[in-house]
Amino acid sequence: MNAFQLYFRLIQISLLSRMQYRANFIVGLLGLIVWNLVNLGLIGILITQFTRLKDWTLWELVFLYCLWILGYSLYGLFFSHTTQMEDYLIEGTFDQFLLRPASPLIQVLGREFQYVEIADALFALTGISLAYTRLGLHWDGWRWGFFVIAVVAGAVIVLALNLLIACTAFWTGRSRGAFIVVRQFHGLVQWYPIDIFGNAFRAIVTGLLPVAFINYYPALMLLNKLDYTSSGWWLGYLSPVVAVLMVGLTASVWHFAIRRYSSSGG
Amino acid sequence: MRVFWAFARQSFQTTVIYRFDFWLRVSTILLLMYSIRWVWVALYAQRPSAFGVSLEQMVTYGVLSMAVLNLFYSFGVQYYISEQVRSGAIDLDLLKPLDFHIHMLARSAGEMLFRLFIMIIPAILCGYLFFGLQPPVTSLAGLLFAVTLLIGYLISFHLGFLLGTLSLVTLEVHSIDWAFDALMRLFSGQLVPLWLFPGVLGTLAALLPFGSLLATPLSIYTGVLRGDAILPAIALQLFWLAALALISRWLWGRVQAGIVSQGG
Numbered sequence: 242m243n244a245f246q247l248y249f250r251l252i253q254i255s256l257l258s259r260m261q262y263r264a265n266f267i268v269g270l271l272g273l274i275v276w277n278l279v280n281l282g283l284i285g286i287l288i289t290q291f292t293r294l295k296d297w298t299l300w301e302l303v304f305l306y307c308l309w310i311l312g313y314s315l316y317g318l319f320f321s322h323t324t325q326m327e328d329y330l331i332e333g334t335f336d337q338f339l340l341r342p343a344s345p346l347i348q349v350l351g352r353e354f355q356y357v358e359i360a361d362a363l364f365a366l367t368g369i370s371l372a373y374t375r376l377g378l379h380w381d382g383w384r385w386g387f388f389v390i391a392v393v394a395g396a397v398i399v400l401a402l403n404l405l406i407a408c409t410a411f412w413t414g415r416s417r418g419a420f421i422v423v424r425q426f427h428g429l430v431q432w433y434p435i436d437i438f439g440n441a442f443r444a445i446v447t448g449l450l451p452v453a454f455i456n457y458y459p460a461l462m463l464l465n466k467l468d469y470t471s472s473g474w475w476l477g478y479l480s481p482v483v484a485v486l487m488v489g490l491t492a493s494v495w496h497f498a499i500r501r502y503s504s505s506g507g
Numbered sequence: 508m509r510v511f512w513a514f515a516r517q518s519f520q521t522t523v524i525y526r527f528d529f530w531l532r533v534s535t536i537l538l539l540m541y542s543i544r545w546v547w548v549a550l551y552a553q554r555p556s557a558f559g560v561s562l563e564q565m566v567t568y569g570v571l572s573m574a575v576l577n578l579f580y581s582f583g584v585q586y587y588i589s590e591q592v593r594s595g596a597i598d599l600d601l602l603k604p605l606d607f608h609i610h611m612l613a614r615s616a617g618e619m620l621f622r623l624f625i626m627i628i629p630a631i632l633c634g635y636l637f638f639g640l641q642p643p644v645t646s647l648a649g650l651l652f653a654v655t656l657l658i659g660y661l662i663s664f665h666l667g668f669l670l671g672t673l674s675l676v677t678l679e680v681h682s683i684d685w686a687f688d689a690l691m692r693l694f695s696g697q698l699v700p701l702w703l704f705p706g707v708l709g710t711l712a713a714l715l716p717f718g719s720l721l722a723t724p725l726s727i728y729t730g731v732l733r734g735d736a737i738l739p740a741i742a743l744q745l746f747w748l749a750a751l752a753l754i755s756r757w758l759w760g761r762v763q764a765g766i767v768s769q770g771g
């Protein structure tokens with residue numbers, strides 16, 4: 242079996258076990274929709290006091306938010322359980338992956354398929370199409386292409402970041418705290434345009450933890466907000482490159498981490 | 508009381524083992540305080556009078572909210588219950604010679620106390636030093652802030668306990684918890700103060716228990732709620748505490764009889 246076949250076989254098995262919790266599926270869909278509505282509500286309440294946040298109008302902010310959620314849902318569908326790596330390590334489940342004659346990465350990734358994330362995807366697509374009409378956007382073929390690439394790049398950046406953090410558990414035994422930090426980062430960087438924050442913060446989310454490339458920079462390009470006279474305009478196109486770099490970095494850290502792994506038993 | 512200290516000690520020991528994790532949590536709090544301040548500064552720059560209070564008050568509200576937030580997310584009784592059910596270890600908890608509700612409260616309070624001293628109070632101090640947090644308007648307001656925050660913590664514990672009990676019915680807690688978490692984030696006034704909520708949302712916020720968690724203590728601290736308005740707010744808090752404690756105990760009693768333990 243090649244890697245892909247193995248992956249889909251594993252997904253199939255996990256879906257079968259998930260079928261036990263059918264009521265949970267409905268609750269899960271509703272839960273995610275409520276979660277998204279609340280997030281947009283929080284932005285909306287602030288905006289009703291004004292017409293805009295710096296240069297961003299309400300529908301531009303909706304677009305910004307939904308671009309993140311769309312990328313995130315793509316990540317979440319296939320990879321959301323990377324956040325559970327520490328449980329695998331602490332409980333010793335990870336030993337199973339190493340003992341079986343297949344790539345541990347494929348086995349970890351194939352462990353679950355988070356189908357409730359479909360709710361996120363639908364929510365985001367609705368939001369983006371509403372914003373598209375309200376803002377009177379007319380993308381040409383090239384922009385549509387970039388939109389698709391940006392969403393995939395966003396998903397890849399989220400995945401790479403989460404895997405990197407999961408890898409810290411190989412050293413520290415725990416990664417939950419790190420995930421909390423990243424989630425809080427998302428709560429700020431992905432909801433608000435980062436130009437409202439200070440320069441140090443912008444440098445961090447661009448260079449160190451490149452979460453601004455998940456939605457902010459591509460949104461600048463897609464919403465025609467790029468200022469071509471400024472020195473950093475090319476950042477709007479950079480997210481696919483960042484995604485590729487992140488994958489390379491993550492893959493090498495992962496291989497290094499695995500070699501270091503010693504079981505906790507259990 | 509001995510039980511509470513035992514659990515506080517336990518959570519201290521876990522934290523000592525996972526030091527890196529602890530520092531990350533602390534840096535999250537600092538990061539949140541930093542950024543909420545920027546959000547308000549950016550918003551106030553446009554129309555200083557739009558929010559009914561001064562920028563200093565609003566920054567104080569936001570920074571303090573981020574500093575004390577960990578009080579409500581410290582233990583996660585709903586996750587504990589659902590995890591115990593999933594692994595089957597709930598049997599052992601039920602066999603313990605200790606009322607389950609009290610047991611959970613002890614665990615949660617132990618962790619909360621620990622967090623209070625090691626994270627929250629230092630975070631508040633950092634707030635004063637670096638993030639423009641102002642002292643309470645009067646010393647009485649400061650005292651009432653502490654009292655109402657404690658009541659708020661107890662309400663949040665009971666909401667979590669109720670959620671955990673419900674998870675015994677649905678056998679999964681994560682997705683309900685997402686929705687719950689979102690509602691709490693919105694209606695507790697954690698990010699955006701409740702007095703800014705328009706129309707229906709404002710009414711809804713007044714009717715739900717979440718405002719008693721955070722909005723009440725924060726509004727007292729910043730002086731938005733003062734004088735005669737304080738007493739009714741505290742009465743409402745106590746009402747929610749009593750109601751939620753009774754409902755969650757009653758529901759637990761009913762559900763417990765039919766527990767399906769999955770592992771074992």
